[in-house]
Amino acid sequence: MRLTVDGQSFDIDADPDMPLLWALRDLIGKTGPKFGCGIAACGACTVHVDGQPVRSCSLPVGQVSGAVTTIEGIGTAGGLHPVQQAWLEEQVAQCGYCQAGQIMSAVALLDEVASPSDADIDNAMGGNLCRCGTYPKIRSAIKKAAALKTAGL
Amino acid sequence: MASVGKIARRTFLIGAAAVAGGVAVGYYYYRKPFPNPLEAELGKGEATFNPYVKIGADNTITIVAPRAEMGQGISTTLAVMVAEELNVSLDRVKVEHGPASHAYYNAAILEEGGPFAFFDESMTAQAVRSGLGVVGKFLALQGTGGSASTRDGFDKMRQAGAVARQMLIAAAAQKLGVAAADLETADGSILHKASGKSLTYGAVAAAAAAMAPPAEVRLKDRADWKLLGKPQKRIDMLAKVTGAPIFGIDVRLPDMVYGTVKMSPRFWSAPIKADLSKAEKMPGVIKIVPLETNYGHGFGIIADNTWAAFKAAEAIDAQWSDPEYPLSSAAISDVLKQALGTKGSVMRDNGDVDTAFADAPRERIVEADYAVPYLAHATMEPMNATAQLRDGALDIWCGNQAPTLVRQLCANAVGIEQDKITVHTTFMGGGFGRRVEVDYALCAALMAKETGGRPIKVTWTREEDMRHDAYRPAAIGKFQARLGDDGMPVAVDMRMASPSVIAGMLRRLFPSISPLGPDKSIVDGAYDQPYTIPNYRVSGIAAPVSIPVGSWRSVGSSVNGFFHEGFMDEIAIAGKIDPVEMRKRLMAAYPSAVKVVEKVAAMAKWGEALPAGKARGIAFTLSFGSWVGEIVQVADTPAGIRIEKVWIAADVGTALDPGIIEAQLISAAIYGLSAAMGQEITFADGMVEQSNFHDFDAMRIFQCPVFEVAILENFHKMGGVGEVGTPPAAPALANAIFALTGKRVRTLPLSKTVAFA
Numbered sequence: 001m002r003l004t005v006d007g008q009s010f011d012i013d014a015d016p017d018m019p020l021l022w023a024l025r026d027l028i029g030k031t032g033p034k035f036g037c038g039i040a041a042c043g044a045c046t047v048h049v050d051g052q053p054v055r056s057c058s059l060p061v062g063q064v065s066g067a068v069t070t071i072e073g074i075g076t077a078g079g080l081h082p083v084q085q086a087w088l089e090e091q092v093a094q095c096g097y098c099q100a101g102q103i104m105s106a107v108a109l110l111d112e113v114a115s116p117s118d119a120d121i122d123n124a125m126g127g128n129l130c131r132c133g134t135y136p137k138i139r140s141a142i143k144k145a146a147a148l149k150t151a152g153l
Numbered sequence: 154m155a156s157v158g159k160i161a162r163r164t165f166l167i168g169a170a171a172v173a174g175g176v177a178v179g180y181y182y183y184r185k186p187f188p189n190p191l192e193a194e195l196g197k198g199e200a201t202f203n204p205y206v207k208i209g210a211d212n213t214i215t216i217v218a219p220r221a222e223m224g225q226g227i228s229t230t231l232a233v234m235v236a237e238e239l240n241v242s243l244d245r246v247k248v249e250h251g252p253a254s255h256a257y258y259n260a261a262i263l264e265e266g267g268p269f270a271f272f273d274e275s276m277t278a279q280a281v282r283s284g285l286g287v288v289g290k291f292l293a294l295q296g297t298g299g300s301a302s303t304r305d306g307f308d309k310m311r312q313a314g315a316v317a318r319q320m321l322i323a324a325a326a327q328k329l330g331v332a333a334a335d336l337e338t339a340d341g342s343i344l345h346k347a348s349g350k351s352l353t354y355g356a357v358a359a360a361a362a363a364m365a366p367p368a369e370v371r372l373k374d375r376a377d378w379k380l381l382g383k384p385q386k387r388i389d390m391l392a393k394v395t396g397a398p399i400f401g402i403d404v405r406l407p408d409m410v411y412g413t414v415k416m417s418p419r420f421w422s423a424p425i426k427a428d429l430s431k432a433e434k435m436p437g438v439i440k441i442v443p444l445e446t447n448y449g450h451g452f453g454i455i456a457d458n459t460w461a462a463f464k465a466a467e468a469i470d471a472q473w474s475d476p477e478y479p480l481s482s483a484a485i486s487d488v489l490k491q492a493l494g495t496k497g498s499v500m501r502d503n504g505d506v507d508t509a510f511a512d513a514p515r516e517r518i519v520e521a522d523y524a525v526p527y528l529a530h531a532t533m534e535p536m537n538a539t540a541q542l543r544d545g546a547l548d549i550w551c552g553n554q555a556p557t558l559v560r561q562l563c564a565n566a567v568g569i570e571q572d573k574i575t576v577h578t579t580f581m582g583g584g585f586g587r588r589v590e591v592d593y594a595l596c597a598a599l600m601a602k603e604t605g606g607r608p609i610k611v612t613w614t615r616e617e618d619m620r621h622d623a624y625r626p627a628a629i630g631k632f633q634a635r636l637g638d639d640g641m642p643v644a645v646d647m648r649m650a651s652p653s654v655i656a657g658m659l660r661r662l663f664p665s666i667s668p669l670g671p672d673k674s675i676v677d678g679a680y681d682q683p684y685t686i687p688n689y690r691v692s693g694i695a696a697p698v699s700i701p702v703g704s705w706r707s708v709g710s711s712v713n714g715f716f717h718e719g720f721m722d723e724i725a726i727a728g729k730i731d732p733v734e735m736r737k738r739l740m741a742a743y744p745s746a747v748k749v750v751e752k753v754a755a756m757a758k759w760g761e762a763l764p765a766g767k768a769r770g771i772a773f774t775l776s777f778g779s780w781v782g783e784i785v786q787v788a789d790t791p792a793g794i795r796i797e798k799v800w801i802a803a804d805v806g807t808a809l810d811p812g813i814i815e816a817q818l819i820s821a822a823i824y825g826l827s828a829a830m831g832q833e834i835t836f837a838d839g840m841v842e843q844s845n846f847h848d849f850d851a852m853r854i855f856q857c858p859v860f861e862v863a864i865l866e867n868f869h870k871m872g873g874v875g876e877v878g879t880p881p882a883a884p885a886l887a888n889a890i891f892a893l894t895g896k897r898v899r900t901l902p903l904s905k906t907v908a909f910a
Contacts, residue, residue: 091386096389133852135852
């Protein structure tokens with residue numbers, strides 16, 4: 001089957017039941033999305049399909065028809081995505097393992113709501129677990145990213 | 154402390170070895186320096202000065218930060234120690250974890266292993282401390298734990314930078330024909346101001362490294378620090394926001410196969426019957442092999458991809474032998490209760506507790522029973538390792554907290570010499586003590602024997618990870634206090650029983666060593682607290698339950714912080730004294746403790762009236778050399794109790810990176826609050842009942858309180874940082890819930906008694 005990931009096209013030979021996550025990681029070599037739980041309970045595997053955030057660990061690759069975007073595809077050749085930039089400036093990550101998923105959820109949130117409230121952040125980010133407890137910095141980084149995006153940076 | 158003479162301490166357990174009769178290791182061995190492991194792997198034009206510094210002719214400066222980076226920021230702080238003395242900025246250097254080597258032994262990890270409180274500076278305590286540092290070198294464990302890395306590295310790594318800099322200057326002086334005293338260094342170059350001549354470090358590195366190291370090392374005064382003591386940008390941040398392949402699970406090698414494991418759901422049990430035929434026939438499956446390690450029995454599944462391996466693991470139909478431990482949580486709890494009735498080891502014994510209680514009037518007695526459950530680490534990155542066995546040599550890639558142990562145990566398991574093993578330590582998606590264990594590496598190493606030389610990446614499912622941990626042990630405690638006329642405690646008697654973490658770790662990691670003496674971790678966080686009570690006894694009893702238990706962020710203090718500080722709150726309430734005021738009075742002999750309590754109380758405006766439906770609790774724990782007070786504010790909401798705000802004051806002695814320290818204190822508090830709110834591992838039919846984040850969850854962003862942190866530097870010795878925020882979190886929350894609801898919850902998780910929003 002054919003899969004578009006981060007703007008590139010891949011032909012893969014996969015069991016259609018294989019979760020998108022494992023097709024990305026093992027077959028295509030995109031290790032940015034992480035395996036955390038396998039049951040859509042932690043959000044570490046979050047990627048976008050046609051701009052919508054999905055838990056790739058629980059989405060059979062055979063059901064994916066749209067373009068997939070991973071953490072490796074949100075920046076540009078010129079630099080980081082504003083959300084990544086804000087994450088860097090706020091020094092959010094500790095172990096960093098959940099952060100690809102956190103960032104992908106935050107990117108999707110900001111695409112929908114330009115200036116999210118605390119409640120918007122709680123709703124959009126509640127499915128992304130962080131065992132290091134970086135939540136206070138995630139919250140401030142999302143607000144900073146909103147400002148960066150609005151300023152067109 | 155004063156009572157220590159009463160305690161038979163000729164034998165006691167330290168970190169991972171039993172030492173009888175003091176320090177009985179060879180002086181010669183201690184003095185002999187380890188070879189520099191970097192010499193064996195220098196690139197073209199590279200020179201090395203010591204195990205921590207490499208400089209290339211092109212002036213590439215590489216610092217080895219040989220501790221596990223699991224989020225705590227240690228690779229940044231260790232690199233800064235070297236960079237500070239080498240006089241280079243952090244963005245000028247490359248930082249590597251480096252090879253597994255005894256040269257990178259951690260002495261500080263064992264230093265506090267003796268039966269002395271951190272503040273005990275008696276001659277005996279100091280002698281044992283320095284002796285245990287020697288033991289640390291003797292065992293030469295390269296380990297990350299005990300919140301010890303900065304304390305261990307502080308002198309060693311600054312000296313490594315300073316020595317290298319002095320040698321570079323000496324070489325430059327020779328080359329330029331000037332006096333060393335006339336040379337200055339700045340950002341990787343050596344300048345001769347008078348002549349305007351300059352040389353890069355790289356230009357003289359080879360000549361400098363060939364010189365004899367200076368006899369005397371001069372370290373900068375604190376006032377001259379440019380990097381240390383100030384928040385730094387973490388060296389790993391860019392990789393972590395771009396999804397770079399930095400974790401063990403991201404390792405990809407040419408011609409690699411994939412795998413997973415299905416270990417016995419009952420610990421230590423062997424398969425009685427197993428039908429592998431269905432699993433073996435599944436698409437993508439290459440081979441299924443039996444596994445037997447120090448961690449128990451099971452099967453390894455080798456496949457074309459991870460998903461195929463996961464599916465096949467599910468399809469294995471096996472029956473496992475009966476366990477050697479009680480089948481259910483209720484039966485385990487009975488063993489703990491029985492243990493609590495036995496004598497145990499007294500680790501603190503001030504005054505005469507029995508006499509103090511003998512004539513106590515009933516109304517002056519406070520009594521309470523406490524209990525905490527087993528807990529999983531649940532790191533975000535499930536256990537995994539990649540291994541390749543070719544031509545009798547094994548390469549192993551994994552995040553781990555103890556590279557020399559990985560090497561040693563893999564050598565035993567695979568049956569090759571240690572010098573045929575190369576351990577590549579990656580970044581870790583969380584550790585919290587879980588990656589002190591080496592089970593994931595052993596499984597991958599054994600499976601690499603079955604792939605015909607191809608590399609194999611072995612990834613555990615979350616379910617396998619949750620059900621095969623080295624858990625924080627369950628514990629129970631019995632507490633008694635006698636109050637004086639003024640409401641202050643005059644006697645306390647504390648007893649706690651728990652399976653022994655040390656005995657558990659020895660069985661898995663050092664099976665040839667038998668445990669001797671009491672396990673101090675059973676009473677850590679209770680026997681060593683800076684309170685003066687005239688009659689004060691703390692006893693610990695190891696309960697014989699062989700479910701694997703290990704180091705879980707703050708270890709014994711995670712249990713006893715809750716027990717001790719919950720009970721202190723009960724004493725204050727019974728004595729009608731404000732809990733902050735009571736602590737300040739009991740801590741009067743320990744000014745650092747008093748200042749922490751005063752600071753956190755001031756930050757929270759303790760004592761000011763709160764609106765209806767809000768309340769606060771305080772707790773304090775001294776652990777890993779840091780003095781930490783936390784106040785939690787809770788609110789009653791229609792959806793349940795909400796944790797609104799947490800104030801933390803921590804005296805760490807010397808704060809090397811306030812930004813990282815603040816992040817660690819918050820992280821550790823959230824880790825403790827997560828467990829206190831809702832986590833427990835329970836057993837039925839000898840198996841763990843929980844399996845994934847739906848039944849072993851942690852705090853989510855919508856539950857996360859606002860934090861305010863103050864870092865103090867009053868005490869004269871440096872403390873640890875990674876774990877110290879955890880112990881006071883649970884009791885501060887439970888004490889706040891008491892203040893809010895009048896319900897004294899003595900059993901964790903709190904969600905069994907109250908609902909959280």
